[in-house]
Structure formats: structure tokens, C-alpha cells
Amino acid sequence: MGQVHPASMKQETRVGLGQLFLKFLVIGSVSFGGGIIAYLQRMLVDEMHWLTKDQFLAALEVSQTLPGTNSANMSVIVGDVFCGPIGAVVAFLGMTLPGAILVFVLAVGSGAGRHNPIAHAALMGVTAGAVGILAAITFRTGKEQFVHFPDVLVVAVTFVGMSFLKIPLLVLVIVLGGIAVFLHRPRQAAKATDRV
Amino acid sequence: MFNLKLYISLLATFAFLSIQAVGGGAAVLPEMERTLHGTFGLNDAEFVQAYGLGQLVPGPNMLMVIVLGYRIGGTIGALIAFVAFFLPVSLIVFFVTRYLRHLAASPWKSAVRDGLAPVTIGLMAAGVYAMGKAATTTWLTIAIAAAIFALMVRTKINPVLLVLACAIFGAFLLPRV
Numbered sequence: 145m146g147q148v149h150p151a152s153m154k155q156e157t158r159v160g161l162g163q164l165f166l167k168f169l170v171i172g173s174v175s176f177g178g179g180i181i182a183y184l185q186r187m188l189v190d191e192m193h194w195l196t197k198d199q200f201l202a203a204l205e206v207s208q209t210l211p212g213t214n215s216a217n218m219s220v221i222v223g224d225v226f227c228g229p230i231g232a233v234v235a236f237l238g239m240t241l242p243g244a245i246l247v248f249v250l251a252v253g254s255g256a257g258r259h260n261p262i263a264h265a266a267l268m269g270v271t272a273g274a275v276g277i278l279a280a281i282t283f284r285t286g287k288e289q290f291v292h293f294p295d296v297l298v299v300a301v302t303f304v305g306m307s308f309l310k311i312p313l314l315v316l317v318i319v320l321g322g323i324a325v326f327l328h329r330p331r332q333a334a335k336a337t338d339r340v
Numbered sequence: 341m342f343n344l345k346l347y348i349s350l351l352a353t354f355a356f357l358s359i360q361a362v363g364g365g366a367a368v369l370p371e372m373e374r375t376l377h378g379t380f381g382l383n384d385a386e387f388v389q390a391y392g393l394g395q396l397v398p399g400p401n402m403l404m405v406i407v408l409g410y411r412i413g414g415t416i417g418a419l420i421a422f423v424a425f426f427l428p429v430s431l432i433v434f435f436v437t438r439y440l441r442h443l444a445a446s447p448w449k450s451a452v453r454d455g456l457a458p459v460t461i462g463l464m465a466a467g468v469y470a471m472g473k474a475a476t477t478t479w480l481t482i483a484i485a486a487a488i489f490a491l492m493v494r495t496k497i498n499p500v501l502l503v504l505a506c507a508i509f510g511a512f513l514l515p516r517v
Contacts, residue, residue, distance in 0.1 A: 175398040177498040206437055209453045212358055212429030213365040213400045220430045221437050232434055240426065243399025244406055248418055250393045251410040261516035267389055269510015272481035273503050274392030275472045276488025281366065282464040283493060295458040302462025306370050307469050313360045313371035317459060321362065325455030330447035 159226040168238030180215040298324045354424035363460030365402035369467035380412045384474030
């Protein structure tokens with residue numbers, strides 16, 4: 145992909161603010177159970193043809209490189225590309241508001257129902273299941289990685305540093321992240337090092 | 341009651357956590373659990389429960405910060421957690437993609453992404469460990485977590501259904517305190 149990056153995406157496709165909001169609102173409403181990036185790709189690339197696959201992947205790469213949640217970052221980038229700052233706000237709100245309202249209702253409801261023994265037991269079940277879900281997501285993400293030795297070592301050291309040595313996250317990210325990024329440093333400037 | 345000090349503290353905490361979320365929101369979970377416990381005395385099991393509730397709704401999983409904000413500071417706390425966790429990072433993303441284009445074209449971008457990926461995995465694993473320690477304390481809860489893990493890895497069942505099944509299973513089979 146190389147030269148394709150989000151800022152160069154301004155293209156002939158015209159997208160209205162209302163349409164932008166509506167499309168992200170749909171994603172924000174139907175993306176139950178994670179996999180929101182896949183929903184985004186289907187909508188932006190396959191259905192609406194607002195972005196080519198390469199443009200989508202370029203924006204995704206930026207979203208993953210910068211801090212924050214990937215899907216929220218994507219909404220900001222894509223919204224800005226098509227409708228400027230207001231577009232960024234609109235796309236972000238469309239994607240997050242349905243879930244935000246729903247999870248707020250769940251927070252209030254579960255808070256109120258906590259003293260009911262049955263509701264409490266149900267929440268304990270949800271809590272236990274949550275561990276299984278994060279474990280599975282971690283396993284899946286880890287498996288997708290192309291794992292070679294230094295990477296596995298970084299995984300292990302990060303885990304130990306966080307869980308047992310109680311090192312502050314920022315220190316871990318700067319030190320270990322710095323080392324890991326150096327290990328992955330671009331070998332030759334001229335070579336196309338941008339991989340998808 | 342309007343507890344300004346609490347709200348400012350919530351704002352600072354979630355904003356600081358968000359900019360440390362490398363490679364996605366899940367990476368920041370162990371630090372978030374630790375910080376919220378340390379700063380606001382939030383129960384670890386409640387943290388895990390918030391993650392579980394976050395799985396039930398569409399949109400980014402990290403909307404769970406709304407549950408956490410609500411537990412700590414009520415409705416205003418929920419709003420503050422939402423804004424604090426998403427706004428600063430969104431501004432960073434906005435300005436970097438807009439005004440620092442050359443960074444996006446730099447070969448270092450891939451290095452940063454690929455280099456941070458194993459750090460992210462390690463942090464997620466630490467999240468599993470921390471959440472497991474807080475939430476799977478009996479054989480039955482360990483069995484639930486293990487069953488959900490197996491179903492997630494082996495099948496394509498939507499996690500929403502799995503969480504709902506956990507709620508039903510818990511309501512019937514877990515001890516009622």
C-alpha cells in the first residue's frame with residue numbers, strides 16, 4: 145500500500161453529513177458482539193464504496209498505531225476525510241451513542257438490581273463469563289500475530305511486568321514498546337516496508 | 341451531591357488511561373482495574389462485571405467505561421468517563437491524521453504498530469489474569485469462564501448470546517447471596 149494514507153483520501157466521493165451519521169449509527173446499533181472493524185469494512189468498502197480496501201487498511205493502520213480504541217479512531221478519521229471536523233464528531237457519535245445509551249441503562253439497572261439475590265447471581269454469571277471472553281479474544285489476537293522469538297519474549301516480559309512487578313503501564317509501554325519498536329525498525333528506507 | 345473533586349479525578353484518570361491504550365482498548369484493562377481500585381476503591385469483581393456488561397451492547401467494547409463511571413460517580417460520573425476516555429484520544433487522532441501526514445507515510449508507522457502488538461498481547465494476558473483472579477474464585481465460576489473460552493474459540497456463537505447464557509446460568513445455579 146505504501147503511499148495510501150488517510151490524509152490523501154480526499155476523493156470524488158461526496159458524502160453528506162446526514163448520510164455519514166446514519167451509516168455510522170447503523171454500525172453503532174447492530175455491531176453486537178464485537179468485530180466492529182469487520183462491520184466498518186463491509187459498510188465503507190463493500191457496500192458504500194466510500195473507500196477502497198487499501199484506503200481502509202491504511203486508515204486502520206493509523207487507528208491501531210495511535211492510542212485509543214481502533215473503531216472509535218476509525219470513525220474520527222473517516223468522518224474527517226469526508227465531512228471535516230463536524231464529520232468526525234458526527235461519525236463518532238453515530239457509532240458510539242446507541243451502545244453508550246444501552247450500556248448506561250444496563251449500569252443503572254444492574255446497580256438497582258444488585259440487592260436482589262437472583263439478579264446478583266445472574267451478574268456473577270456475567271462476571272465469570274467476561275473472563276472467558278477476554279481470554280478468548282486475547283488468545284485469538286495472539287494467534288493472529290506472526291510470532292517469532294523476540295515477540296514472544298516481549299509478550300512474556302510485559303505480562304510479568306504488569307501482573308507481578310506492578311510496573312506502571314506508561315513505563316512498560318515506553319520501555320518495552322520502545323525496545324519492541326526498535327526490533328521492528330525499518331530495515332531499509334528505500335524498501336517498501338509497509339506491510340498490511 | 342456534586343462532588344467536584346471526584347469528577348475532576350475521574351476525568352483525569354480516564355483521560356490518562358485512554359492515551360495509554362496501545363493497540364486497542366483491551367490493552368489498558370489491567371491498568372484500569374488497578375487504578376480504579378487504588379484511586380476510587382472500586383471492587384475488582386465490579387470491574388469485571390462492567391466488562392461483561394460492555395459485551396452486551398453494540399459499538400466499541402470500551403463503552404464499558406460508562407458503567408465504571410456510573411459506579412464511581414453516578415450519572416455525571418458515567419458522562420465524564422465517556423468523554424474523558426474518548427475525547428482526548430479522538431483529538432490526537434484528528435490532529436495527527438490531519439496535520440502530521442508525513443508521520444502516516446513514514447516506514448516507522450509499521451514499526452510502531454508491529455512493535456507494540458506483542459506489548460498489547462502481554463497486557464491483554466495480564467488483563468485476563470487480573471480479571472480471573474477477581475472473578476473466578478469458585479469451581480463453578482471457573483467452569484463458566486472455561487466454557488465460554490472454549491465456545492468463543494471453537495464456535496462462532498455471538499458473544500452477546502454467551503453473556504446472556506451466563507446470566508441465566510448464574511441466576512439458576514450460582515449461590516444467591
